[in-house]
Amino acid sequence: MISEKAYRELAEALGEENVSREPAVLDGYAFQPTFNDELSLWVPRPEAVALPGSTQEVQEVVRICNRHGLRFKAFSTGWGAWAGPSWEGVVQVDLRRMDRILDIDERNMIVVVEPYACGGQVRAEAMKRGLNVHMISAGAGVSPLASACAAFGPGTDGTYSPRNLVGVEWVLPDGEVLRLGSLGSGCGWFCADGPGPSLRGIMRGKAGALSGNGIFTACALKLFPWPGPPQPRPEGLFYDLRMQMPEGIRIYYLLFPDYRSFGEAFYALAREEVDYNMQKAAVGVVPMILFPHLNRLLKGRLGIRNALQALRHGIMLVTAAHSGAEEEFKARTVRAVTGEYGGIALDLTDTPLGPSFAWCIVSGAVPGMAFRPGGQMQSGLGPNDAWDTAIAWDRAGEGIKRKWIARGGCVDDGGDACVDMAWEGGAIGHSEELWYYDPRNERHQEAVRGLVADFFVRALQDCCDQPWNIFPQQRKIVSPLQGDFNRWQKELCRLLDPGGAADNLLYVGEADLDTEGWEEGIAGRLRRLAEERDWHREGEGR
Secondary structure, eight states, rough: OOOHHHHHHHHEEEEEEEEEEEEHHHHHHHHHHHHTTTOOSSSSOSSSOOOOOOOHHHHHHHHHHTTTTTTEESSOOOOSSSSSOSSSEEEEOOOOOOOEEEEETTHHHHHHHOTTTOOHHHHHHTTTTTTTEOHHHHHSSSOHHHHTTTTBBBBBBBBBBBGGEEEEEEEEESSOOOEEEGGGGGGSSSSSOOSSOOHHHHHHHHOOOOOTEEEEEEEEEEEEOOOOOOOOOSSSOOOOOBBBOTTTTEEEEEEOHHHHHHHHHHHHHHHHHSSEEEEOOOOOTTHHHHOHHHHHHTTTTTHHHHHTTTSSSEEEEEESSSSSSHHHHHHHHHHHHHTTTOOEEETTSTTTTTTHHHHHHTOOOOOGGGGTSSEEEEEEOOOEEEEEEEEHHHHHHHHHHHHHHHTSSSSSSSSEEEEEETTTTTEEEEEEEEEETTTTTTTHHHHHHHHHHHHHHHHHHHHHSSSSSHHHHHHHGGGTTTTTHHHOOOOOOHHHHHOOOOOOHHHOOOOOOOOOTTHHHHHHHHHHHHHHHHHHHHHHHH
């Protein structure tokens, strides 16, 4: 329970209208079903909600929490339970009042944003200037600042959020402000590192601290060229979208006979840099979004189901060009690469669905529709590794999920619901196996816990890794296998947060997990890896 004195200090710092401890309001923040590791519809109820409107007000909230033995947890657009409190005694810091685009530097291709400036908002303003911003695959409603500074996120536009960071303003857990890179030297927003050693690894590491090491109040991000219209004007909603395909934009569906040819073609297209947006066209994603009740209609119709399965080695590709010559070059390259690997290139540009598909992919409008088949979703596996590894995990994910589909544990999407993307010229790949479930269905609720465990065990046994390592149960098992990273994160917490004011459970917390039978499998995997390494070394010696 927050004390009267602490609450009054929050109200005086922010204004009465920007704080609340009304139970109904607090329950609105505690309802966080999305990506909740406990698979509950709720996280712990915050003691109060504070809505600061500036960096100075964020500092005041953090200092009040320190003075009164409270913890703070910040969110921007609130995508997922990661943004909610982990314990009781937490003040939820809602950053929705900090929603401005502070600057767009067209010449240097940089945008400076506050936490609640969502991807769609930033993208719309950037496009007016012939530019575009990276958005993670969660879509247009999430915060580019959050994914770059405090969380994680690849995107189908061929880049990764942390790579785009070129400056940050960071309120530390004691209330002090740290400005990194060139900004800290008074030289403006153009470099996130130096002079001197970079603190980016301490700031965010692999997956960000999820407010466990402070609150980020502004950041600068790279922008990228946009050859399309400055103000696209689509009319209608997704299913009846009417729009002229912008000049220079084309969309293809590329179909390949197997995973090997699909993977090699993806590599080749990324290397040739013809893709403006490229992702796997999974059978369990695209049709399920278009027709969320398709699984019910196809129940028992093996012929149609098998025909759909034949489409699972597909790529959805959007190209963008600044001139007719560039457009033609990319079109020839797409056809040549597709043919080289035994595929078929379907140009959807001039079809009725072409403009709507292309625009919904580029704008980030589609991801939110992934909740339609069951009402809720989760994702598993998800390595950031070599592209071949991502494809191997596609197949592993299908195998795991098919067992649970057969048991009635989740929505039947045919097994193939992989969100695949690659960035940095195909050097790094990402694969996530989605599964849909109905939170009102008790069988789904019971089964999904087992599905989570299955994906986690497979991740540990196959490569001793998880994509983010953000859940306390996972971290306790994984950290000793990966250089005791969590020990060092805890040391950083003690340095940055001597008062223990940050809600850092998802950053450094550890918890027990029922691991019966896991350790032997993990140890065996490690022994095999060590033996293979030693054998190769002996071979090199000979």
